[in-house]
Amino acid sequence: MPASRVHRRTPSRKAAWRALSAAALAGILALTACGSDSPGASWNDGKKDGGQQADSGPKQGGTITSPAADAKDVPASTTIAFTLENASDPSIELKSASGETVEGELQEDGKSWLPEGALEYATTYTATINATGADGKPTTSTSTFTTMAKPSKVVRVSSFLGDGQVVGVGMPLIVRFGRAVPKDYRDDVQARLFVRSTPHQEGIWHWASPTEVRFRPKEYWQAGTQIRYKLQTGGLPMGDGYYGRADVNVDVKIGPSLIMTVDNKTKKMTVTKDGKVVKTIPVSLGKKSTPSSSGTMVVIEKQRKTIFDTMDDPNPENRYRTPIDFAQRLTWSGQFIHAAPWSEGQQGRVNVSHGCVNVSMAMGEWLFGQTRIGDVITVKNTEEKLQNGNGWTDWNMSWEQYVKGSAIPYNG
Template sequence: MVSGSVRKHGLAVVGICALLLVGTACSDTEAGGSPSSGATQTSGTPGASTSPGSSSSPSENPASASISVVPAKGAASVKPDQPVTVSTTVGTLKAITLKDDDGDKVTGSFNADRTKWTSTPQLKPGASYKLSGTAEGTDGATVPISSTFKTLKAAKSLKASVAPLNGETVGVAMPIQIYWNNPVKDRAAVEKRLSVKTSVPVTGSWHWVNSKQVNYRPMNYWPAGTKVTVDIATQGVNAGSNTWGTASRTIAFNIGKSVVSKINVKTHSMTVTINGKLARTILITAGKDGFTTRSGVKVIMEKFTTKRMDAATVGIKPGDPEYYNISNVKWAERVTSSGEFIHGAPWSAGSQGSANVSHGCVGMSLKDAQWYFAQTLRGDPVIVTGTTRHMEPGNGWTDWNTTWANYKAGSALS
């Protein structure tokens, strides 16, 4: 009786153990997820982080996608010039979206086998970002991807003002001019984000005028009819001294016909060549002694059908014998910042073609001035010879008074 009872009791224990083992096996299967559900992304560094780091989703299933995201989920003070990457060691990435808190998307690209996605390094400073997407393991299971992070705040922002204007048609000597709202310390980093595309091959270079201005010009004048696109991809660039680019912009403009003017102060004449052919020779008067017209390559900066010219703007005060104040100068085109214009001057008709009697401007008949005004664009070159007074750097758009070698040397990437 005793042995039989023990035997039955032992069998009962074995049966209970077997049931427990079966229950344990079922419990493990449920904890790992059903075979068709695939792996889910988990963060290796939960909570906020001040280091980019990475988030990953390791899986016990070797066929499930295993995702790694840089910067880590919850990271703060991420540098805006660092790319965001998403990668998987198994399977492929199907779709990735990265948006800031304004809803603006960040562009990116996949590698050839779609195991890695890399964003353009153009994040906004002081912004929150949300990354989402999906991956697919070799088992066909879909894995969701989700992460958030914040970029560091900038002490100063970097924004650009540009000439020419978007959509403008300009002359063949027009330099591209970018003016920054704050000084650029790391010029090379900023210049790497600038590009110029043209509809025909053009060799050109950037040239830093100072820490707040960089220009671009071709080696020779722009070919007539060229279409130009300037990409200022400075959002997220580190300009130095905790100054970060907060915006990017694209400017597209056109080059008009070729209008090249040559003024000889000694012979009191101006020739105008349009698309390589002499269009007109004009009698002119230029600056008299004490007001000598500058020699050099000038560029038309502004155009006015009527312009008031007051000598006080160039330091000649009322009461001075040389003072003038003319309210209605016709067909005036500025060629220097200091106040030289090309314009109609009916009061000097008797001297045009024979003597220099102006205060530095180039004057001509109203008829010639009106014709000339109709031919020209902002950005057309005016080449002046015949005097010993020369253009000062920065007195207007003086890019063409520098040799090509010296101009290229002004690039931060030369």
């Protein structure tokens, strides 16, 4: 059986209006009866129980977003990240609880500020962001955080070069880590390796291994370049609960542009200095059984006197123990430029070495006095190609190959 419908009579519009008007009138009479001290009627927007509410307009200013307010155990390597809303011209002040000011600078992203070095461990800091609002008035906001206790697991970070060294135009900046840096952390580490050159030259970091990263410019360093690089790794997370032990700062200078070019076809080395040919030197390269490598290398180390000892070589023909003068290492496998008085009769005509670039005693001494660590040598037209990694082979790679070794995408 279908449910029955109940019909209700709806009051007419006029009757409803009369009832509403009567209720309103009663309310007015009631308010009047309260006396003249009663507050006047006002709009209520939900923000206050009553009273006049002024419109303050849109929010203006900056907000510290990281570290979070009252955060604990913050890494000593932290940056100060912030956002701006209807504001411009941000500046950051960072002070310890004792009132000591920390120096630093805004980063290129315009959204963060980096202290000039690692913060103190187990210390409370207050970050203040000052900005100019859209109305031209100054704004200020603060946030307080506390750094972590000093970690027990640290990674040593070191530079191959030391302060004040003068090196060749092909010298890569080499940074080594006392422990392998996990792949997922390399971009964060690389982002804390800063290079400033005067004059400015475009360059990039390249991970040669999990424990070594190198920097080279797109072209050879310009002669006389001043380089300052900072490894801001103190307190920086490096995976598996390890942190960078300390920051490292290095200042070096690039010397004259000295380039050596060896051509197996002519058996000669051409030496140019600052773009001018200063010497042509007869050479003897590796014989067919032990060829010299073709490729671009740099001088890794120099020894006025040394001994070449290959007595552990499995091939009896390659075993020897010989005193050497004016040795300049080019590869880890043992190829050098060096004086070889025993082959002076063959230099410029025949290859008789075990892979080295043989020059006369006089030319070995002269060349030794001209070169620096990082000077460039290119060997051409031999039977064997240089293998990348066999020495500082950063210039044996094209720029396109080199940037692939960066942990941060290249946007040049």
